[in-house]
Every structure is written in C-alpha cells, then in structure tokens.
C-alpha cells in the first residue's frame with residue numbers, strides 16, 4: 001500500500017498522482033510535529049547536550065549546503081517542518097475542498113476565524129494576552145492599523161528617529177499629508193554609543209507639549225542597535241504620549257516581554273527571526289488602549305471589543321497555509337527552546353563583531369556597546385561600498401549578507417542555521433581587503 005510520504009514524494013514529481021491525495025481525507029487532522037518529522041524524513045531535534053547540537057540543527061533546514069545565507073534581517077529561512085506542514089495543508093486544501101462545510105472552526109482559508117490556538121502560542125513567547133494580539137500580514141500592515149486608527153488632529157506631533165524602516169514610518173507620513181499632523185524625525189547617532197545617549201536624543205531633546213505619539217524601532221534594521229525602549233516608553237507614558245514600538249527585527253532575535261516594555265502598541269513579524277513563511281506579522285495593542293484604535297480593514301468583527309485581537313486579525317479571505325506554516329515555526333521554536341536560540345544568535349553575532357573590530361579599515365555601524373547588539377552586524381571597509389562588498393562575498397564564496405541604499409555597508413544577520421566556520425569564511429575575505 002502507498003504510504004502518505006510516498007504519495008507526497010510522488011506528487012512532487014507528477015501531477016498524475018494528485019487524485020491519490022484525496023485518500024488522505026478532509027476530516028484527517030493535520031499532522032503533529034512528530035508525525036510530520038516521520039512522514040517527511042525530517043530528523044528529530046537533537047538534545048541540547050549533544051556536542052554537535054548546532055550542526056544537527058542546521059540539518060533541519062533546506063538551505064543549500066554550498067551557499068551561506070546571512071540575510072535573516074530581510075527574511076528568515078524556513079525549517080523543513082514548516083515547509084512540510086504547509087505542503088500538507090496545500091494538498092489537503094486543493095484536493096478536499098468539496099468536503100469542507102465552512103463550519104466555524106473550518107480549516108481551509110484564513111481571514112474569518114480567530115485562530116486562538118496560534119495567537120496563544122505566539123502570545124506566550126512575548127508575554128501578552130491572546131486577546132491583545134492580532135495576526136496581520138506583515139509589520140507594515142500592523143503599523144498602518146495603529147496609525148490610521150488613532151484619533152489625531154491637525155498639529156498633533158508624532159516623534160520618531162531618523163533611522164526607521166519605510167514600513168514603520170510611511171503611514172505616519174501619509175497622515176501628515178492627509179490630516180496635517182506633524183511628523184518629526186530625531187537624529188540618533190550611528191553607531192549608537194550608549195542607551196543613555198539614545199534616551200537623551202529621543203526623550204530630552206524631542207518631546208514637546210504637542211507630542212501625542214512616539215514611534216520607535218526596538219532594533220534598528222540598518223545598524224542592529226537595540227534601543228532602550230522600556231525607559232523611553234516610561235518617560236512617554238508620564239507625558240501621556242501613545243507609544244508604538246516597531247519590533248520587526250526584535251521578536252525571535254532578542255528576549256521580548258512586551259508588557260515589561262510598557263508600550264501601548266507593538267508591531268512585529270514572524271517571517272524574519274521566527275522563521276515562519278513570509279506574510280506573517282503581528283500587532284499588539286494594550287487592552288486598555290485598544291478601544292481607542294478604530295478599525296481600518298473591516299469585516300463582521302469590526303466592532304468586537306471583547307476580543308480586540310480578533311478585530312484586527314479579521315481581514316477577508318487569505319491563505320490558511322501560511323498560518324499553518326506560522327504555527328509550525330512557533331512549535332519549532334518551542335521544540336529547541338527560545339532561550340537557546342536567542343543565546344546562539346547573540347553568540348554568533350558577537351564573534352563576528354569581535355573579529356571585525358580588530359581590523360583597522362573596518363568601519364562599524366553597529367553599537368560599540370555589546371549590550372546593544374545581538375544578531376545584526378552592520379559594517380563597511382574603507383574604499384568599499386555595500387553593494388561592492390555584497391558582490392565580492394557572493395562571487396568569491398557564495399556568502400549572502402545584504403547591502404542596500406538604506407544600509408551603510410553590509411548587514412550581516414546571524415541565525416541558528418549559521419556557524420562559526422561560515423563566519424570565518426566571511427572574515428577571511430574581509431581581512432584580505434581591510435588590513
């Protein structure tokens with residue numbers, strides 16, 4: 001008899017095999033992590049005291065072995081279990097659609113249901129209540145929901161830094177044009193020298209009586225600087241300023257406790273450091289502030305003030321396959337242990353920075369204070385540009401850090417699929433041009 005695994009393999013090779021998939025039955029629950037691992041030949045997650053722990057974690061990914069990916073800051077690489085879970089759901093959805101009766105807990109499309117299970121898993125990892133958390137498509141959408149939903153009048157001031165990502169700042173600029181609010185960017189040094197300096201730049205030198213909103217990255221995408229958002233939010237709160245933190249580069253890279261930060265809203269994503277498929281973002285709004293944010297994308301839950309997180313999650317028909325991928329990525333995080341993942345990210349990032357700092361021609365844009373750094377390192381070499389360095393890394397040794405016009409030099413993200421040996425390959429190239 002054909003096993004399901006054999007069926008999946010056959011499907012990958014031949015469209016003729018598609019009719020066989022209906023044998024899986026719509027009613028069959030999607031596989032658990034352990035079943036998936038067996039079914040798709042994915043090795044179990046190794047024990048943490050295994051000496052080869054991280055190299056065996058690397059085997060959990062489909063990234064090609066002859067290429068090295070250092071661009072998690074743009075998009076994370078999905079583990080095999082995430083791909084398997086999505087593949088399984090796609091096949092079920094494509095073959096068994098007629099069996100679906102659209103019951104409230106139906107498992108075919110996203111956009112209309114509250115997904116409490118997934119939201120609870122994510123909420124636990126960032127210390128918020130499930131009802132405060134919404135699933136959005138990305139960070140841009142989450143930020144736009146806050147920005148467009150907040151009651152602001154002409155002359156009200158929004159303060160942010162001069163190093164925000166377009167997905168974090170553009171909605172505020174759009175409101176400046178539409179409603180006459182005042183959008184102000186405060187300069188913070190690059191590299192940021194200390195949390196105290198950032199605090200002074202943002203709080204002491206910027207807040208005025210007109211300031212109504214503070215928008216700030218938790219981790220600056222173009223330098224990797226971790227900002228003292230807790231201290232800044234506390235000052236803003238004293239002045240009645242609504243605080244929105246952009247955690248696109250934070251969740252999954254550094255420990256995150258949103259209630260401890262004390263912000264009113266926090267936007268982020270799962271498709272970078274949490275290794276979920278792209279198209280998975282989130283929005284947190286504190287319980288007591290959520291009713292103030294009016295609905296931008298409206299369906300039947302537009303006025304739901306019991307589960308406010310559902311109000312912003314509901315956005316019309318979407319891909320449930322992506323949410324299955326998200327859930328598998330959260331399960332994968334929990335399987336390994338979030339603490340271990342964060343420690344490994346920091347360990348690799350610090351190794352890279354320590355070595356780069358020894359080279360006289362290297363200009364670092366990441367902070368010199370290691371407490372302000374984790375998995376993102378940004379640097380340049382005298383006489384080089386970011387795009388040229390990016391090209392050199394790829395042409396010489398198939399290494400893929402990232403450069404772009406908004407990044408000074410090269411941005412190097414390190415995650416659990418990276419290794420010291422891979423970082424050494426980059427350093428070898430940089431040493432040749434930077435001594």
Ligand SMILES: Cc1ncc(COP(=O)(O)O)c(C=O)c1O
Nearest residue numbers: 138139140165167168221248269
């Ligand atoms: C700090 C920051 N904010 C916002 C975004 C936009 O994220 P998304 O593409 O998920 O909307 C990014 C993307 O890199 C980012 O780094």
